[in-house]
Each structure stands twice: as C-alpha cells, then as structure tokens.
Amino acid sequence: MKPIEPALRTRRIRYAIRDIVVLADRLKREGKNILSLNIGDPCPFGFQPPSELVEAVHEAMKANKNGYGPALGVPEALDALRKEAVRKGIRELRTVFITTGASEAIEVCLTALLDPGENVLLPAPGYPLYSAIMGKLDCPLNLYHLDEEKGWLPDLDDLAARINSRTRGIVLINPNNPTGALYDPDTLKGILELAREKNLVVFSDEIYDQLVFDGNTHVATASLADDIPMVTFGGLSKNYVTPGWRIGWGMLSGPPEIIRDYDQAIQKILRARLCANHPEQYAIPVALGRARKHIPQMIEILQKRRDLTVEKLEAMEGVKCVKPGGAFYAFPSLDIPGSDKDFCEELLRETGVLTVFGEGFGQKPGTKHLRVVFLPPEETLSDAFEKMDSFLQKYRRRAEAPSS
Numbered sequence: 001m002k003p004i005e006p007a008l009r010t011r012r013i014r015y016a017i018r019d020i021v022v023l024a025d026r027l028k029r030e031g032k033n034i035l036s037l038n039i040g041d042p043c044p045f046g047f048q049p050p051s052e053l054v055e056a057v058h059e060a061m062k063a064n065k066n067g068y069g070p071a072l073g074v075p076e077a078l079d080a081l082r083k084e085a086v087r088k089g090i091r092e093l094r095t096v097f098i099t100t101g102a103s104e105a106i107e108v109c110l111t112a113l114l115d116p117g118e119n120v121l122l123p124a125p126g127y128p129l130y131s132a133i134m135g136k137l138d139c140p141l142n143l144y145h146l147d148e149e150k151g152w153l154p155d156l157d158d159l160a161a162r163i164n165s166r167t168r169g170i171v172l173i174n175p176n177n178p179t180g181a182l183y184d185p186d187t188l189k190g191i192l193e194l195a196r197e198k199n200l201v202v203f204s205d206e207i208y209d210q211l212v213f214d215g216n217t218h219v220a221t222a223s224l225a226d227d228i229p230m231v232t233f234g235g236l237s238k239n240y241v242t243p244g245w246r247i248g249w250g251m252l253s254g255p256p257e258i259i260r261d262y263d264q265a266i267q268k269i270l271r272a273r274l275c276a277n278h279p280e281q282y283a284i285p286v287a288l289g290r291a292r293k294h295i296p297q298m299i300e301i302l303q304k305r306r307d308l309t310v311e312k313l314e315a316m317e318g319v320k321c322v323k324p325g326g327a328f329y330a331f332p333s334l335d336i337p338g339s340d341k342d343f344c345e346e347l348l349r350e351t352g353v354l355t356v357f358g359e360g361f362g363q364k365p366g367t368k369h370l371r372v373v374f375l376p377p378e379e380t381l382s383d384a385f386e387k388m389d390s391f392l393q394k395y396r397r398r399a400e401a402p403s404s
Helices: 008-012 016-029 051-062 075-088 101-113 128-136 156-161 185-198 256-272 279-289 295-314 340-351 378-400
Strands: 093-100 119-124 142-147 167-173 201-205 230-235 247-253 370-373
Touching: 008 128, 016 340, 051 279, 075 093, 075 230, 075 247, 075 279, 093 101, 093 256, 101 128, 101 201, 101 230, 101 247, 101 256, 119 128, 142 156, 156 185, 167 185, 185 201, 247 256, 247 279, 295 378, 340 370, 340 378
Parallel strands: 119 142, 119 167, 167 201, 201 230
Antiparallel strands: 093 247, 230 247
C-alpha cells in the first residue's frame, strides 16, 4: 500500500502550548528536571475543586446518571446557566448549551457559522485553539492586533481595517489568554459598535471571568448590547479547578429574528454529537450557586504570584511585562537575537524551564514574547525566573561573541 496522505487542512493546525511539550517529555525521559510554566492547569499546583462539586458528581454517578444526557444539557444545569446569564446582565438570552469543555462550544459555534473561505477576526496574540479550528474549517486567519503599549487592549483601528466582505464575526478573549489583559467597558462598546455596523456575530470567551485582580470587576460583553448576536463562552475548568472534567458552555443571545437560523444550526450540530459529559453536568448548579467561596482565596494567591512574576521578569535585562489584570498568564516581550521559538527551546534544553514561545499565539510581526503561567508556588516561580535570567544573559553573550 502507498502511504496515507492526511488532509491538506491539517498542515495549518498548530498548537504551541502542547507542541513544545513533546520536547519537554523527551528531556524528562532523559532525566531532566522540568519546571512547568507552560499550561493553564491549576490542579498540579495545589489548587483543588470545591468539595461540593466532587460530591455532586459522585451523587449523579451513584444515581446512575451515566447514560446519554440531553443534547443541550441537563435541565438543572441549563436553569443554573440561565440564572448566571441574568447575574452577568445578559438580557436577550435565547439558547444555552453545555459542551465538552468550552473548546467544543467554540468549535461548534464557528462550524455553524463559517463556510470555507470565510473568516472571523481573531485577537493576536490569542489562544491558539481558534487558529487550529479555522484550519480545520478551511478558513483563512484574519488577525487583529492587541496593543501592548496600551495594556494589550484591542487596537480598534486595526480591527476595523481588517473587516472584509467575507468576515462573519469577531472573537474576544476577556480576560485574555495569553496576556492576562482585562477589557474595560469602553473598549468592549467600541468593538460592539463595529459588529453592529458590519452585521457581525460577537464571540466572547469569558472562561476566566471570576479570576480578576486588583479589586476590578469583569464585565460580560453581552450585557452591553441587546441588539447584536453574541455567544458567551464559559466553563468550570479554570474558575472551579476542573479542567479534566471537560465541562463548558455557550450562551447565545440577541434578537430572535436575527439569530433564529444560526441558533438552529448550532443545535443541529449538538444533536449530532449526542451530549457532553453527563454526570459532571450536575456540578454546574452547585458551582454557580453555593460553591464560589474558594474564589477570593484563589485570587489572593494568584495575585501574589502575578506580582512576583512581573517583578522578576521586569528585573531581567531586555524583558518588559505588562501586568496581567486577570487569568493566570503573563506575556513578556523579549529583546533577544533570533526567534522566541528558538529561545524557548534552548531555555528548556539548558535549564528545564518550560514556557511557550510567543510566535505560537499570533503575536505582532517583528515582536518576540513568551507566555508564562504563574500558577506554581512562589518558590518554584523564583527558581524558574532565576534560571531564566541566568540563561538570558548567557544567550546574549553567545549571540554577541565573534564567530571563529
């Protein structure tokens, strides 16, 4: 037989967060100690889900909620999500649905909207899942820049300039992954005005909406306009420390006469894939009801680790870091020779410090960054940044040394 050729669309799929782990795993097998600052999973770093959520899932399993569930989700969870939408100020709510992580909600909604060759505006830098989905859908990337000089807020002029005849929507990630930026209401309203003018769907990824620092408040994009079709994405993974449960959701809002057909298309896809994880859905009403008491302590811990991260990065020569306003990521810029991908790989090989190169998040051309996760304990972060600083100095000296 001849070698089996994969689909051409797979050549465009990149996922830097996991791709660099291939190298890390090889080094680990060779005996290298790895300091992981690469992936947004709170569980390995001492964070645990509220016990009430675990009990709710166990009870559901014991009650034999182990078969298929409803395509959109179990009624108790859907009702809790509708109440959560009200709490967030979302008024024109139409359909709520539960998915296998927020990732599935994102893929379902983009699939239901886009034909090959069409596009949605994606933030750069932004979460690479979106680019991977666009590759699978045979849709070109259309990236708008976030402005590092203005705290990584969206550049509205750049965003407007990139809307073309085949643009169908705008994606927001707030708080942002990978920068940790928290968007203010004026910025959100500016984006909504563009969506209104150009008849675009707005996708607001709010998976980190409760992990906000410095006493600030997260504003749901859909709470700022009732006349625009929007999907708000969320889930249990980050706020409730359950990424492995794969429970996410989407909230579709907007005028019924505008979104009716799109709503039906989303539901068709959801029916075809049967259902999301069933027993875990019974944790949703508990999480959104009485199990939020861990959030203040989690924010306090993360804010201290954020402050340490920014302080240590800013102390390094040639490194600048915008202070994150939420989530658990920092996205420092690097003044280095060569590419940030090469830098991250060499840093990993020599020191065991595992970060993710900025190129993998669609950063502005000509810039160099890396993404750091500040979930680990402070002693681990201090150790990692000490190694990074020492390596950075050595890396520059090697590049500046005259070749023999």
